[in-house]
Amino acid sequence: MVDEVMAGRATYSEDLPLVMTRYGFVEETYFSFSFSPVVEPGGRIAGLLDTVVETTQRVLAARRMGVLQRLGSLPRSVHGNAAEAAAAALDVLAGARTDCPFGLVYLLDEHRVPRMVATHGLPFDGEAAGGVVPGPVARVVATGRPELLDGLDGLLPGLSTVGGIGESDVRTAMALPLVVAGRSTPVGALVLGTSPHLRLDDEYRTFLSLTAGQVAAAVADARAVEVERRRADEQSAVDRARAAFFTEVAVTLQRAVLGPTALPDGFAVHYEPASGTLEVGGDWYDVIDLPEGRYGVVVGDVVGTGLSAAAVMGQLRSAGRALLLESRSPAHVLEALDRFAALIPGASVSTVFCAVVDPATGELRYSSAGHVPGIVVDVDGGARFLEEAGSLPLAVVPDLERPEADVVLPPGSTLFLYTDGLVERRGEALDEGMARAVEALAAGRALPPEDLAEELRQKLLVDAPDDDVAFLLYRC
Incomplete structure (x- = not known):
C-alpha cells in the first residue's frame, strides 16, 4: 500500500474492524482510512497523508x-x-x-x-x-x-x-x-x-x-393465525362469523404497527380503513422523539389494501422509524427507504412524507416521495402547500437523490399531513379535495388539535372512503 501511494496513486480501506480500549473494555470499532500522496511543487512525492474517519456507528x-x-x-x-x-x-x-x-x-x-x-x-x-x-x-x-x-x-x-x-x-x-x-x-x-x-x-x-x-x-401474528385456523375449521360455512373474526384479527395487526398511541403535546392523529375492507391497509403515520427536543413525523401510503399491504406498511414504518433515529435528515431517510423498499415485494411505488420539526424554533425540514403535499395553515387562515421537496415514490428509480426543503412554522400555525384517501373522490379532481381540506383546516384553526382532528373527520369523511385514510396534525 505504501509503495502504491508513493508511486502517486491514492487508495483507501473502508470500514476496517479494529480492537480498541477506550472505555475500560476491549471494544469493537470500525474505521475508514484514505491514503493520498503528498506532492511537492516540483512534482516529487514527499510522503503520504492518511485521513482516518471512525465509522463504527454507521457499520453497527x-x-x-x-x-x-x-x-x-x-x-x-x-x-x-x-x-x-x-x-x-x-x-x-x-x-x-x-x-x-x-x-x-x-x-x-x-x-x-x-x-x-x-x-x-x-x-x-x-x-x-x-x-x-x-x-x-x-x-x-x-x-x-x-x-x-x-x-x-x-x-x-x-x-x-x-x-x-x-x-x-x-x-x-x-x-x-x-x-x-x-x-x-x-x-x-x-x-x-x-x-x-x-x-x-x-x-x-x-x-x-x-x-x-x-x-x-x-x-x-402467530396467535392470530392459530385463532384463524381454528375458527375457519369450526365455522367454514358461516361467512358472516368468519368475516367478523378476520376483522378482529386485522384490527389487532393494524394497531400493532400503525403508529404511537401516546402522542407528544400538540399532536393529533386519525386512521380510518377503506369501506368494505377488513379494517386493515397500507396507510400509516408515526411520531418519533428525537434528540434536542425535536420530533420526526412520517405519513405514508402503501399501494393496495388488506393484510398484504399492512405487512408491507409495518416493515416500511419500522425501517423509517429506525432510520430517523439514526439520521435526522428526511432526504437521507427516504433514500435509504428507496433501497429498503426495493427488497420488499409490494413496497415499490409507496409514497412517504417525512419531516423533522423543531418545536423550539418552528423549523420544519421535509422531503416527499411522491406523497400528496402537506398543508400549513397560519393563525390568520392563510394556507400553503409543502411542494418544494417533492419527488418520485419509493423504489421507482435506482439511486435517486431526494430533495429537501426547510420552512418555518409561525407560532400557532397548524401542520397537516395526510394520505390521498382523504382528498380523493371518484369523479372529482384531486385539487378539489385538497381545497376542501384547506377550507376545513382554516375554519377550525382555533380548535385544540384533538378537536380539530374530530372536526376534519366529520367534514372530510362524511362519505365512506374508497381508500384507507391516515392523517396527522401538529400545532406549533
Missing part, C-alpha cells in the same frame, strides 16, 4: 438494520403457534450473536405465569437460568418497563459472545416487555444478552427495543 446501524429487516420479513407460514414464532425469531437472532449473544423468550400461560418457550446461544439447558432470569422477567411483565441484568459472568458462567474479536464472557443482558397493541399488559418478555465489546448506549437500547417489538409482532 447497517448491521442492526439488516437484523430487523430479517425479523420483519419472517413469513406467516412459519408461525405454527406462538412458541414456534418465538423460536423462528430467535433463529434470526442466532445469526446476529455479535449484537445478541443469547436470547430467551418468555410467554404468559393461561395462569399469567411467564414460561420460557424458546432460547438461543445458551451453552446449557435454558432451565439452568431459572435462578437468575425469572425474577427480572416477572418484574418486566408486571411493570412493562425494561430491566438491566448485570453480573451474568459470575451468576451464569459460560455465556459467551461470538464476533470479530472472538469469544468473551457476557456480563449484561436486557429484559424487555413483549407489548402487543390492544393489550394493557405485556404478553411476555424477551431477554437478550448484550455484547461485552460494545457500549450499551441509546442506539444499542433502541435496537434491542425494536427487536422486542418485532418478536412481539411475530407472537401476536
Whole structure:
C-alpha cells in the first residue's frame, strides 16, 4: 500500500474492524482510512497523508438494520403457534450473536405465569437460568418497563459472545416487555444478552427495543393465525362469523404497527380503513422523539389494501422509524427507504412524507416521495402547500437523490399531513379535495388539535372512503 501511494496513486480501506480500549473494555470499532500522496511543487512525492474517519456507528446501524429487516420479513407460514414464532425469531437472532449473544423468550400461560418457550446461544439447558432470569422477567411483565441484568459472568458462567474479536464472557443482558397493541399488559418478555465489546448506549437500547417489538409482532401474528385456523375449521360455512373474526384479527395487526398511541403535546392523529375492507391497509403515520427536543413525523401510503399491504406498511414504518433515529435528515431517510423498499415485494411505488420539526424554533425540514403535499395553515387562515421537496415514490428509480426543503412554522400555525384517501373522490379532481381540506383546516384553526382532528373527520369523511385514510396534525 505504501509503495502504491508513493508511486502517486491514492487508495483507501473502508470500514476496517479494529480492537480498541477506550472505555475500560476491549471494544469493537470500525474505521475508514484514505491514503493520498503528498506532492511537492516540483512534482516529487514527499510522503503520504492518511485521513482516518471512525465509522463504527454507521457499520453497527447497517448491521442492526439488516437484523430487523430479517425479523420483519419472517413469513406467516412459519408461525405454527406462538412458541414456534418465538423460536423462528430467535433463529434470526442466532445469526446476529455479535449484537445478541443469547436470547430467551418468555410467554404468559393461561395462569399469567411467564414460561420460557424458546432460547438461543445458551451453552446449557435454558432451565439452568431459572435462578437468575425469572425474577427480572416477572418484574418486566408486571411493570412493562425494561430491566438491566448485570453480573451474568459470575451468576451464569459460560455465556459467551461470538464476533470479530472472538469469544468473551457476557456480563449484561436486557429484559424487555413483549407489548402487543390492544393489550394493557405485556404478553411476555424477551431477554437478550448484550455484547461485552460494545457500549450499551441509546442506539444499542433502541435496537434491542425494536427487536422486542418485532418478536412481539411475530407472537401476536402467530396467535392470530392459530385463532384463524381454528375458527375457519369450526365455522367454514358461516361467512358472516368468519368475516367478523378476520376483522378482529386485522384490527389487532393494524394497531400493532400503525403508529404511537401516546402522542407528544400538540399532536393529533386519525386512521380510518377503506369501506368494505377488513379494517386493515397500507396507510400509516408515526411520531418519533428525537434528540434536542425535536420530533420526526412520517405519513405514508402503501399501494393496495388488506393484510398484504399492512405487512408491507409495518416493515416500511419500522425501517423509517429506525432510520430517523439514526439520521435526522428526511432526504437521507427516504433514500435509504428507496433501497429498503426495493427488497420488499409490494413496497415499490409507496409514497412517504417525512419531516423533522423543531418545536423550539418552528423549523420544519421535509422531503416527499411522491406523497400528496402537506398543508400549513397560519393563525390568520392563510394556507400553503409543502411542494418544494417533492419527488418520485419509493423504489421507482435506482439511486435517486431526494430533495429537501426547510420552512418555518409561525407560532400557532397548524401542520397537516395526510394520505390521498382523504382528498380523493371518484369523479372529482384531486385539487378539489385538497381545497376542501384547506377550507376545513382554516375554519377550525382555533380548535385544540384533538378537536380539530374530530372536526376534519366529520367534514372530510362524511362519505365512506374508497381508500384507507391516515392523517396527522401538529400545532406549533
